[in-house]
Amino acid sequence: MKWSWPWSRRIWERRMDAEFQFHLESQAQDYVGQGMSREEAEQRARREFGGLELAKEECRDGQPLESLGQVLRDIRYAFRSLSRSPGFAAVAVVTLALGIGANTAIFSVLKRMVLDPPPYRQPERLVFVWLNNLTLKHFTLVSYGDFRDWQRAAHPFERIAALRFQDRNLTAPGTAEHLKGREISSGFFETLGVRLLLGREFTAEEDQEGGPPAAILSDAVWRDRFGGSGAAIGKPVTLDGVDYTVVGVLPAGFHFWSDSDVYTPAGRGDPLTLRDRSVHSFLCVARLRADVTLGQAQAEMSTIQQHIDEVYAAAERGQGIGMLRLQEQLAGDVRPTLLLLMAAVGLVLLIACANVANLLLARSAARGRELAIRAALGATRARIVRQLITESVLLAVAGGAAGLLIAFSSTRLVMAAMPANLLPTPSAGLSLPALFFAFGVSGLAGILFGLAPALRSSKIDLGASLKEGGRGSSAGQHRAQSTLVILQMALTLVLLAGAGLLFRTIRQLWELSPGFDARHVITFKVGLSPSATHTASGVRTAFRQLVERVRQIPGVEAADFTTLVPLSPADNAGPFWITAEPPRSLAEAPRALYQEVGPDYLRAMGIPLLEGRFFSKEDTAGAAPVVVVDSALARAYFPEKNPIGETIHIAHWGPGRIVGVIGHVSHYGLANPNPYTQNEIYISFDQILDEWVPAFYPALTLVVRTPLDMASMLPAIKAAVDQGGSDQPVYDVETLEEFVSGAMASRRFPLMLLVAFAGLALVLASVGIYGVISYSMAQRVREIGIRMALGARPGEIVRMALGEGVRLSGAGAGIGLAAALVIAPALSSFSNLLFGVRPIDPLTFGTVALVMVGAALLACYLPARRAARLDPLAVLRHE
Amino acid sequence: MSRMSRQPESSDTEILQGTLDMLILKVAALEPIHGYAIVQRLRQISGEALRIRQGSLYPALYRLENRGWLKAEWKTTEGGREAKFYSVTKAGRKQLDAERAGWKRLCEAISLVLETGE
Numbered sequence: 001m002k003w004s005w006p007w008s009r010r011i012w013e014r015r016m017d018a019e020f021q022f023h024l025e026s027q028a029q030d031y032v033g034q035g036m037s038r039e040e041a042e043q044r045a046r047r048e049f050g051g052l053e054l055a056k057e058e059c060r061d062g063q064p065l066e067s068l069g070q071v072l073r074d075i076r077y078a079f080r081s082l083s084r085s086p087g088f089a090a091v092a093v094v095t096l097a098l099g100i101g102a103n104t105a106i107f108s109v110l111k112r113m114v115l116d117p118p119p120y121r122q123p124e125r126l127v128f129v130w131l132n133n134l135t136l137k138h139f140t141l142v143s144y145g146d147f148r149d150w151q152r153a154a155h156p157f158e159r160i161a162a163l164r165f166q167d168r169n170l171t172a173p174g175t176a177e178h179l180k181g182r183e184i185s186s187g188f189f190e191t192l193g194v195r196l197l198l199g200r201e202f203t204a205e206e207d208q209e210g211g212p213p214a215a216i217l218s219d220a221v222w223r224d225r226f227g228g229s230g231a232a233i234g235k236p237v238t239l240d241g242v243d244y245t246v247v248g249v250l251p252a253g254f255h256f257w258s259d260s261d262v263y264t265p266a267g268r269g270d271p272l273t274l275r276d277r278s279v280h281s282f283l284c285v286a287r288l289r290a291d292v293t294l295g296q297a298q299a300e301m302s303t304i305q306q307h308i309d310e311v312y313a314a315a316e317r318g319q320g321i322g323m324l325r326l327q328e329q330l331a332g333d334v335r336p337t338l339l340l341l342m343a344a345v346g347l348v349l350l351i352a353c354a355n356v357a358n359l360l361l362a363r364s365a366a367r368g369r370e371l372a373i374r375a376a377l378g379a380t381r382a383r384i385v386r387q388l389i390t391e392s393v394l395l396a397v398a399g400g401a402a403g404l405l406i407a408f409s410s411t412r413l414v415m416a417a418m419p420a421n422l423l424p425t426p427s428a429g430l431s432l433p434a435l436f437f438a439f440g441v442s443g444l445a446g447i448l449f450g451l452a453p454a455l456r457s458s459k460i461d462l463g464a465s466l467k468e469g470g471r472g473s474s475a476g477q478h479r480a481q482s483t484l485v486i487l488q489m490a491l492t493l494v495l496l497a498g499a500g501l502l503f504r505t506i507r508q509l510w511e512l513s514p515g516f517d518a519r520h521v522i523t524f525k526v527g528l529s530p531s532a533t534h535t536a537s538g539v540r541t542a543f544r545q546l547v548e549r550v551r552q553i554p555g556v557e558a559a560d561f562t563t564l565v566p567l568s569p570a571d572n573a574g575p576f577w578i579t580a581e582p583p584r585s586l587a588e589a590p591r592a593l594y595q596e597v598g599p600d601y602l603r604a605m606g607i608p609l610l611e612g613r614f615f616s617k618e619d620t621a622g623a624a625p626v627v628v629v630d631s632a633l634a635r636a637y638f639p640e641k642n643p644i645g646e647t648i649h650i651a652h653w654g655p656g657r658i659v660g661v662i663g664h665v666s667h668y669g670l671a672n673p674n675p676y677t678q679n680e681i682y683i684s685f686d687q688i689l690d691e692w693v694p695a696f697y698p699a700l701t702l703v704v705r706t707p708l709d710m711a712s713m714l715p716a717i718k719a720a721v722d723q724g725g726s727d728q729p730v731y732d733v734e735t736l737e738e739f740v741s742g743a744m745a746s747r748r749f750p751l752m753l754l755v756a757f758a759g760l761a762l763v764l765a766s767v768g769i770y771g772v773i774s775y776s777m778a779q780r781v782r783e784i785g786i787r788m789a790l791g792a793r794p795g796e797i798v799r800m801a802l803g804e805g806v807r808l809s810g811a812g813a814g815i816g817l818a819a820a821l822v823i824a825p826a827l828s829s830f831s832n833l834l835f836g837v838r839p840i841d842p843l844t845f846g847t848v849a850l851v852m853v854g855a856a857l858l859a860c861y862l863p864a865r866r867a868a869r870l871d872p873l874a875v876l877r878h879e
Numbered sequence: 880m881s882r883m884s885r886q887p888e889s890s891d892t893e894i895l896q897g898t899l900d901m902l903i904l905k906v907a908a909l910e911p912i913h914g915y916a917i918v919q920r921l922r923q924i925s926g927e928a929l930r931i932r933q934g935s936l937y938p939a940l941y942r943l944e945n946r947g948w949l950k951a952e953w954k955t956t957e958g959g960r961e962a963k964f965y966s967v968t969k970a971g972r973k974q975l976d977a978e979r980a981g982w983k984r985l986c987e988a989i990s991l992v993l994e995t996g997e
Contacts, residue, residue: 015953019963020937026915050934060936594924 014202016059024049034608050547057383074390079291081391089395091767092356096399098442098760099352101406106345108411108434110338114331115595119255121193122287127294128329129160129284129301132322135588138676139322142273142282143315144266146308147185150284153304156297160286165268167698168262169527171727172238173225177260178527178731180578181239183269191287198222198250199233206247207267209274215244216263219252239264241530257283257330269693277315278575278586278651285326292822300321301317317585330557336831337750344498344757347491349441352485354397354491355768357448360392361481362775375776389447396443396461403633407434417749426874478779481772482808488765489852490819492544495758496848497820498827501834502751504844508836509744514667516566517606521705523565523735528697529725536690542724543685547598547702549720555708560598561685566605566665570699573677575651578637586651592679593667594650594686596696602662604703605736610634612644612660619684625650626687627656630680637679644876650681653689670743671835701732710735747833762852766859769808774863784867785875794868805860806853820845899931899939901982904975906968907949911964913956914940940965948974 024045031041046052060070082089117123130139131146142150147162154160161184162830168181189196195220207215215237217225226232226246244264266274266282273279290298301321309316326333341699344490364371371384393770532542543561550559575589583589595601599615610631619626636645643658650656665680688696706713714733721728741748777784784797821840829840837844906912906920914936921929943949948971954964967975 015963016937018961022913022960023915023918023933023937025960048933050932052934055934055937056933059941061938602929 009460011083016056019055020049020052032404059068061383063849071390073395073511074387075302077387078391078394078757082394085363088359092395093402093766095352095355095359095400095767096396097402097406099349100400101410102345102401102757102760103349103441104403104407104409104434104437105339105414106341107437108407109414110342111434114335114338116123118326118385119253120326124325125288125290125325126192127286127288127297128324128326130322130324131305131587132282133587133676134318134320135590136676141280141518142284143277143280144269144282145277145312146305146316147282148300149308150304151185152606153307154286154301156289156300157286157498158188158289159191160284161185161191162266162282162284163188163256164266164273164282166264168239168264169221169530169729170221170225170237170239170262171241171530172236176727176729178525178729179221179239180259181262181264182260183266184263188285189250190265193287194254194667196248197251198230201245201248202263204266207265209235209268209271211265211268213242213244214247214265215239215249215556216248217246217409218250218254221261222249232294237262238530241533242283248505253626264850272691273695276652280553294323294325298435303408313585314582315586318587333746335369337746337833339751340827340831340833341750341757344495344754347495348757348761348764351488351491351764351768351778353448355764355771356392357394357770358481358768359482361484364388393443393447398449399407400441400443412659412858414753417752433516438598452465478772478776481775485765485772485808486815488761488768489856490816491811492758492761492765493813493816494820494823495754495761496825496852497845498817499751499754499758500844500848501824501828501839501841502747502768504837504841505747505833505835506744506751509747512666512836514567514670514740514743515607515663517735518736518740520604520707521604522702522706522710522717522733523736523739524717524733525701525731526721527729527731529727531725533694533697536693539693540686543697545699546721546724547600549716549723550702550704552602553706553713553716553720555706557707558600558604559699559702560600560604560702561702562598562601563685563701563738564593564667565701565703565739567670567743572699575680576681577649578646579649581705582649589651590679592629593676593680595682596678596685598685601682601703604705605665606705607665608663610661611642612658612662614660614662615684619687621690623687625656626659626684628660628662628682629658630662630664630682633679633681634661634749637708648681650678650683652692653683656683666743668748670740703736744846746834750831762855765812765852766855769805769856770862772808773805773860774866776804777801777863777867781867781870781875784870785872788870788872798861798864799867801864802857802860805864806859809853812856813853816852817845817849898982899935900943901975902929902931903936903939903965903980904948904971904978905957907965908967908972908975911952911966912921912964913964915962917965943971947971 014438024042027045028038028041031044032038038046041431049055089186109545118126120126129142129150131142133140134139142162144162147160151160163185163304164183166183168179170177170179184202186202186204187203196216199216202214202216206212217232217237222228222232225237226235232246232249235246237246238244239262250263286297298321301323305316305319305321309319374384513777526546528539528542532538536646545563547559550556564570572594573591574594575583575586576592577583577589599617599619602609602614611634612628614628615626627650629643629648637643638646643661646658647655648658662682664678685696685700704713704717708735718730721730783832784792788794788797824839901919903917906917906924912920917940918931918933918936921931940949940951944951944965948968949965950968951963951965953961956962
């Protein structure tokens with residue numbers, strides 16, 4: 001076997017030439033011998049030989065392993081041919097790049113967030129175990145008591161572990177910093193199947209009340225505080241004033257539910273939280289036994305929970321078990337949105353492909369003459385077809401490569417635009433399958449689009465094509481192009497309609513009042529100095545003094561604190577009742593959202609006082625317990641009478657007298673149709689029980705109303721905090737408007753992308769219709785020339801072209817509208833994204849149809865004007 | 880073939896492709912020979928009756944070489960020029976024998992049909 005690489009091929013070619021040359025010369029020599037002149041002899045020899053190039057070509061085609069050289073030659077030729085029409089090549093490559101790039105980016109994100117299993121050992125066996133509150137029809141976190149009972153009794157699980165969110169203030173080693181802390185049961189990492197980078201997990205001895213304080217650090221904190229040294233194990237870190245011994249370090253990139261910095265044992269957490277079965281604060285994750293299905297586990301756990309029900313009826317009655325696979329739970333929120341976007345971006349790719357197909361069709365028509373000449377010169381049909389396919393594959397690969405660049409940069413953009421609460425994993429690079437996906441799509445597109453014109457060209461009638469001057473006019477071609485454009489227009493309209501509906505949704509949301517005045521409010525948290533947190537009164541005093549100092553800052557109109565900022569992702573719902581007798585079970589009691597606040601909170605937030613009064617400085621621990629409720633609770637529970645003066649019972653606190661009613665405030669999103677509670681109850685922070693202060697104060701957030709901007713306020717705020725101790729970190733600094741816009745993020749994110757895709761589609765479709773009209777005008781040059789010679793005015797020619805544009809875009813809009821009428825309601829119920837606008841919205845649909853037809857006409861106007869400016873004499877003479 | 884049909888028909892007998900291969904092998908089996916000489920030799924032996932299209936000779940030669948039935952060597956001709964000489968390989972001889980036998984059978988069959996018909 002002989003290998004034919006390009007260099008040896010050159011030698012091979014030279015030898016073939018020499019052989020042919022020898023033949024011709026020998027023949028000519030013989031003729032000279034017969035008495036011909038040399039010139040005549042050479043001519044005759046050549047004529048008798050026949051097509052020299054054709055013979056060479058056939059010799060080449062017969063060469064085995066010659067394909068590489070041939071492919072290279074084809075590619076070289078394709079390059080030359082494409083560089084002769086750079087405009088066409090650029091538009092085709094950019095079109096494909098945009099389509100492929102957008103698809104790869106979205107696919108990468110989709111894959112990482114929905115399709116990839118979570119990065120734990122055998123993740124398909126991992127499940128979240130929730131309590132299912134049957135009254136509220138709501139999955140809730142789990143009490144520590146339940147978790148321990150499950151751990152002891154649960155046979156369907158190989159292991160079960162629990163995690164509680166408990167932020168920490170780290171003061172040593174290094175400067176004071178707020179850390180995202182987690183309290184975990186021993187065996188937590190074993191349950192997930194994650195190996196620690198250094199050290200070990202917590203032991204059962206550490207995971208109990210009064211156990212030795214131990215901590216596990218994230219990779220980031222370990223590097224930051226210990227310089228990534230192995231000697232960190234056994235060293236102390238100071239968290240909230242207590243020294244914890246570092247026993248382990250997590251591997252870089254470890255992520256569970258959300259980012260976290262430091263872990264401490266759950267068993268040595270706040271005993272009040274751990275002992276009370278009606279305090280639900282633990283997230284439970286379990287590993288199913290290999291031989292147990294989700295359904296079996298669910299059934300067994302329900303039986304176990306029924307037993308617990310009977311023993312602790314007051315806290316537990318009315319609760320079932322809710323179980324979800326890890327992946328399902330983590331991807332649940334994003335899945336519909338990402339699938340929707342995937343569908344949208346798929347449409348963009350279709351439109352891009354239609355565009356390229358259109359371009360190639362038009363080009364192959366324009367090249368009819370070139371191809372005919374090549375065929376006449378002896379190129380075999382197979383060779384021409386191969387050449388055309390090479391060209392389009394080259395375009396597709398170039399488009400794919402450029403698309404990859406776009407995908408690289410836009411994946412990061414998509415992730416950055418992604419609302420944090422939709423992010424189950426922190427990062428998504430381009431994945432290898434996404435890369436294959438892109439090249440697969442581009443390759444397929446290339447072959448498909450290369451094939452259409454190639455097949456067409458194989459039907460070329462040489463004589464006809466040459467005679468016609470290479471325009472290869474064909475009604476079939478025009479029909480194919482028109483169909484593609486109508487398809488593009490229809491798809492574009494569907495995208496535009498989707499973007500329009502979401503746009504209207506966001507507008508509706510902006511007009512929706514959240515119940516407070518979000519403008520000019522800054523919120524932040526402070527990690528109190530450990531010296532201030534030994535006693536409840538110490539905490540209260542520290543916060544009161546802090547608020548006083550903040551109020552002194554020039555420009556501050558009002559300031560106070562709350563345990564819950566509206567529209568923040570935090571939750572603080574709890575049971576209450578208005579009857580004298582407590583309910584049979586706390587689980588069956590109605591829920592309200594609790595906020596423990598200071599007296600100036602109402603003014604700082606700009607919430608209207610509807611009746612009675614808000615808290616005053618006199619509502620302290622010693623005074624009669626009072627509460628303020630919102631209008632939603634007042635309406636639901638005191639529909640007939642004034643709630644002022646009525647008594648309301650609050651779990652873990654006791655009875656309180658209602659002294660005021662204030663406006664309802666949105667918390668669970670701006671337009672959440674079914675949050676499990678709308679009731680809101682406010683309690684003065686000074687009146688919460690001393691024993692609960694340690695559990696509540698880390699959540700305290702200062703709310704500062706000031707017309708000044710964040711940048712000028714922040715130094716003054718820091719100074720005010722530092723006066724109470726320089727070891728107090730300021731963190732989570734945000735404006736209230738950021739919370740409001742964050743509440744729209746889950747809708748704004750797909751809106752942004754949909755608008756981008758729809759815009760892209762509109763541009764591509766406009767390019768498509770521009771191409772078709774240009775082509776059709778070029779085909780009709782002769783007709784237009786005659787018309788104008790016969791007295792048609794330029795305006796009539798423009799009207800003729802625009803008429804065709806209207807027909808095409810109108811047909812596209814019609815089909816698109818029909819499709820949108822079917823798709824929109826289905827999508828709306830599937831993704832739950834729309835609000836305040838019905839899925840079939842005549843205003844939106846009408847507007848987008850007009851926009852699209854308008855854009856199409858604009859695109860048609862250019863070739864129309866060009867046609868109208870033709871000089872009829874020149875046209876006819878040219879013919 | 881259909882492409883050629885538009886060109887004026889040559890009065891020479893067009894040779895079937897398989898037949899051309901067989902003839903080339905036969906001629907090259909006598910002694911190493913270059914392409915031009917093959918054309919001349921075929922014409923001489925057949926008494927000018929067989930005239931092969933020169934353009935189709937070389938693709939056939941290359942094909943036979945690639946199949947391993949011919950081997951080629953660059954040698955100096957009597958006239959002192961470099962030329963590519965083809966000779967038949969062992970496999971080529973076997974092929975020639977097989978084709979000759981097949982050809983014989985075909986001819987006998989055809990003449991049988993022709994004679995019976997009369």
